[in-house]
Amino acid sequence: MRKTVRLTAILLLLATFLVACRSTAVSESSTETESERKMITVGFSQLGAESDWRSTNTESMQTALSKENGYNLIYKNGQQKQANQITALRMFIQQDVDYIVLAPETETGWEFVLQEAQAAGIPVIIVDRRVNVDDRSLYSCWVGSDFELEGQKMAAWIYEYTKIKGIAAEDIHIAHIQGTMGSTAQLGRTRGLTNTAREYGWDIVASESGDFTEIRGKEVMASFLRKYDNINIVYCENDNEAIGAIAAIEAAGKKAGPDIANGEIMVVSFDGINQDAMQYLREGKISCIAECNPLHGPRVQTLIEMIERGETPEKFNYVTETLFSSVPEIKNIKVGDESYEVDIVK
Ligand code: AHR
Numbered sequence: 001m002r003k004t005v006r007l008t009a010i011l012l013l014l015a016t017f018l019v020a021c022r023s024t025a026v027s028e029s030s031t032e033t034e035s036e037r038k039m040i041t042v043g044f045s046q047l048g049a050e051s052d053w054r055s056t057n058t059e060s061m062q063t064a065l066s067k068e069n070g071y072n073l074i075y076k077n078g079q080q081k082q083a084n085q086i087t088a089l090r091m092f093i094q095q096d097v098d099y100i101v102l103a104p105e106t107e108t109g110w111e112f113v114l115q116e117a118q119a120a121g122i123p124v125i126i127v128d129r130r131v132n133v134d135d136r137s138l139y140s141c142w143v144g145s146d147f148e149l150e151g152q153k154m155a156a157w158i159y160e161y162t163k164i165k166g167i168a169a170e171d172i173h174i175a176h177i178q179g180t181m182g183s184t185a186q187l188g189r190t191r192g193l194t195n196t197a198r199e200y201g202w203d204i205v206a207s208e209s210g211d212f213t214e215i216r217g218k219e220v221m222a223s224f225l226r227k228y229d230n231i232n233i234v235y236c237e238n239d240n241e242a243i244g245a246i247a248a249i250e251a252a253g254k255k256a257g258p259d260i261a262n263g264e265i266m267v268v269s270f271d272g273i274n275q276d277a278m279q280y281l282r283e284g285k286i287s288c289i290a291e292c293n294p295l296h297g298p299r300v301q302t303l304i305e306m307i308e309r310g311e312t313p314e315k316f317n318y319v320t321e322t323l324f325s326s327v328p329e330i331k332n333i334k335v336g337d338e339s340y341e342v343d344i345v346k
Contacts, residue, residue, distance in 0.1 A: 040304065041074065041099075043088070043091070043095065044100075045101070047078045050211065056273050056294045057128065058075070061296065065301060069301065080211075082109055085102070089113045093116055101126075103129065105180065107182060110131040114139060118138055125141055126139050141314065142316050143303065145321060147185045150290040150291075150321065153290050153340055154189070157268070164330070172202040173232050174193070176204050176205075177234065177235070180209065206228065208220045208224075213244070214240040214244040217242065218244030220241075220244075231265060232265060233266045237270055242286055243280070246280065249267075270289065288342075289323070289325070303317070323342045325345065328344055330342055
């Protein structure tokens with residue numbers, strides 16, 4: 001009898017144990033399906049890898065839109081070709097991704113493929129540079145820099161600097177190394193310079209694209225130096241171009257620095273993410289850098305989360321940026337009525 005009771009007790013215990021195991025397995029697998037269901041698939045078309053800014057931007061996107069954060073990111077590098085980016089977008093549409101994130105190389109030529117994404121019901125977030133389309137409903141929103149303001153701030157810094165050094169407008173001779181033609185960064189930074197140059201009567205000796213790369217920055221500057229002997233300021237539209245331009249200046253036996261009155265060539269640029277450029281800034285080889293912030297990953301993540309919650313994000317989301325300089329005399333500059341602080345880097 002006692003034996004029967006013990007056997008029944010053992011069987012009961014075993015049954016309870018098996019039920020417990022099963023329910024754990026069920027709840028674990030249901031958590032897994034739940035989290036799988038929550039994964040958001042994002043197709044990210046990056047324009048290329050031309051600069052340190054771009055590599056940092058890609059890393060920022062990959063870190064924010066990671067598996068751990070609930071994203072399945074499909075990354076495509078456009079290798080500086082719009083055709084590649086359009087192909088990538090079409091592939092994302094075929095794969096029926098949840099979101100498309102586009103960092104476009106140039107502004108024009110996006111209408112058709114964005115219409116296709118819209119027809120497929122896939123929201124598109126534009127990052128960094130802009131797209132120029134008549135119908136703005138073709139994309140959900142944009143996040144990036146105010147490139148024209150960056151250019152205006154840089155031109156205002158040059159104005160302040162030349163004023164305190166007593167350099168007359170007619171003695172200012174600027175070589176202008178542009179970014180990729182037709183990109184928002186190039187268009188805005190170029191406008192910022194050319195409008196100010198017109199206003200004060202500065203001479204822009206020559207303008208040519210350096211494609212935002214170090215190698216082209218060097219080539220363009222070397223050719224400018226062969227053609228013109230009066231250049232005293234170089235306005236480079238990013239840090240990689242500036243590093244290349246400085247190499248060309250030094251190869252020509254000249255010195256990059258702010259002492260224009262004594263024959264130095266003053267270099268200014270944009271970004272502030274390249275550590276070599278920041279070191280050049282401390283050494284005075286670059287005199288001023290207008291910040292362009294590449295850390296858009298968490299910003300895009302926030303925008304996706306808003307859309308997921310059924311909210312409508314602002315159409316245009318601007319990033320706040322500063323100016324870095326090692327010239328201690330200029331602590332503020334003015335653009336219109338707005339005053340901006342300059343971060344003095346030591
Ligand atoms: O569009 C942003 C610009 O693109 C950055 O200034 C430049 O470095 C990059 O290639």
